[in-house]
Amino acid sequence: MKKIFRILGILVLSLLWQHCSDDQAPARPGEGNVRFALRTKSATTGRTATSLPEGASLYVSIRRVSGDEVYSLEPVRLLKLGDEYISEPLALPGGNYELTDFLVADGDGNVVYATPKEGSALASWVDDPLPQAFAVSDDGIAQVDVQVLPTDAQLPEQFGYVTFKIDVVPFPYFQLAVFRADSTAPVFTPAYVYLLLEGDTVYHRHLPAGNQPIRFPGNPEATYTLVIQSNALATYQRTFVLQDLVAELNGAPLQVVLQPALTFTALYRFDFFQFWTESMPGSSFTIDWGDGTVGEYTADNGYIEFHHIYPGSGDYHVSVSGDLDVLWRLGLVFGFGASDQIFLNALPNLRSLGTGSGYDFGADSLDLSHNPKLEVLSLFYSNVRYFDISNNPQIIGLELIGSDDISTALLDQVIADLHQHAFELTLEQGYVNLEGGESSIIGPPSSEAIELLRDLKNNLGWNVLPDPN
Structure with a gap:
């Protein structure tokens, strides 16, 4: 405490010398990202599968090591790079976490791959059954390798799940393009994007630069607040009724230019x-x-x-x-x-x-x-x-x-x-x-x-x- 008072005294003198001589949004700072890499196996032969169904999506549940849930069956897009599948980055504040659910569903919401949980009949078929621990550093991207097994001819309880039911969002509600102002023309920029409903965050992503789909299980008649944040750029907020925004855009992306x-x-x-x-x-x-x-x-x-x-x-x-x-x-x-x-x-x-x-x-x-x-x-x-x-x-x-x-x-x-x-x-x-x-x-x-x-x-x-x- 003495140290603090000393600092304040020094700073008051310094500031005097320099002066005389001349809707609740979530906090983004200090966040990193996690990205998942899939390793598919067969529960009977152990051979690696080569492809996932067209339109497949990942659904994950994540909690802090303290037990607080952060994401619950959160849909995440999958990308194929060569023979591997990786997810889009998922925003998380720096800290220690556990992956508790990991499901891959086809375009109709049918779960086709899953990661077994500890104590389940199929847990021994993967190297690291759930929960799987990982750490995220501030402003870094953690990659977590996760093994999944096909669910055909298997029951959910054999994986440690009560059900494999997934509610699928059938299409993006709207497209979003975020730009930063430039001396010549706006330039695409990555950004943290939030959607708030009555003070609760219902959508939270770090979106890469370019036109990006905003997928979330929203109510068309509800009023949402869109919050966009990016380092060195002014925060953007807009409140809208979802169906009115979709009608206004008419298929075109919502374009937002962030100022310095x-x-x-x-x-x-x-x-x-x-x-x-x-x-x-x-x-x-x-x-x-x-x-x-x-x-x-x-x-x-x-x-x-x-x-x-x-x-x-x-x-x-x-x-x-x-x-x-x-x-x-x-x-x-x-x-x-x-x-x-x-x-x-x-x-x-x-x-x-x-x-x-x-x-x-x-x-x-x-x-x-x-x-x-x-x-x-x-x-x-x-x-x-x-x-x-x-x-x-x-x-x-x-x-x-x-x-x-x-x-x-x-x-x-x-x-x-x-x-x-x-x-x-x-x-x-x-x-x-x-x-x-x-x-x-x-x-x-x-x-x-x-x-x-x-x-x-x-x-x-x-x-x-x-x-x-």
Whole structure:
């Protein structure tokens, strides 16, 4: 707790210096994907089958290791690659899971292959009967190999199932094409897509780029909310009556163009979440907080703090759109939360960035390649350990206070880039603060890097802490 108060005190002074000197949607962040590869066998001969029926689909049930069900007989498309079958990616937050049902049905809903469950008569015919454990990493794709047996001449109970009945969605309700705005023409982009019905998520997919069918057992007369999220792009929401949307589209895909945005994951664990910006007076912003709340804000005097209270602890995908080309300073997040998956692509004129929380969670990397005008980078007790300033030649202020996870190798490269840029552009009177939280200095830098810091201090008048002399 003392550490948190110390961070807050440092940050208040830093922010004052910088300011004076110049319908509930599910949270997507931190999600990965799982993809299933089928291995078909014969229960009598053990020989591998070569093909599945035309129009076959996969149906899976997945639960967390805690026992909470995530998917229940969820339909998943199958693709044939050579002699193998793989499923489309299925979105899952990072974590540990168990596959509890695995059925392959033909186009009429008749189950033709299944994976036996532990304790069933056919369990010994596969290497790993259900439940089958697997892990999903954030923003990764886990591939799970699953063996299935044909169901012909076999009863469901021999596989450990009560029934093989599957309700088949006969056709896609509509097609969806998601684009990102580009300087010349919109470009197809992958995205996370949700459909909400009365606050419940009834459809959840990570769709690849291109025209994609939206299949779900929907009620044509019901009102749904479509939510589309993608990194570095503004969140899209639309509410519609299903049959009205289908009639409106008349077979054509629903085309959605996502605009550039500042996006990040709000890691909400405390009383409220906050971040701040400084921009041109009168600039306006739209913030989708990732929980169904959308706010409109105007920076009357240029400086504005954004506060939000979430309905509960979680990771929320936040998108900020609007006058981002005049957003100069950004603070994420000091003392009241943490941020992950920070995408700064839409901030070409960003001059100052600060982030840190003092907690053992938050972003471990930053991509600064889209911010060539960056002058100040402040990482206070941050978990960031990967960043590159080679494309940020105007940096004249670097604070890495308490960021003890930064390695000597990375720190040496950062100091070398900082030194090169400063002497090439004659950047005088800058500052570097490398004070550690658990030691006197982070890294620590090598003797060669210390010599570069000494050169900055003695020949360009930089203030360097700890003092390299």
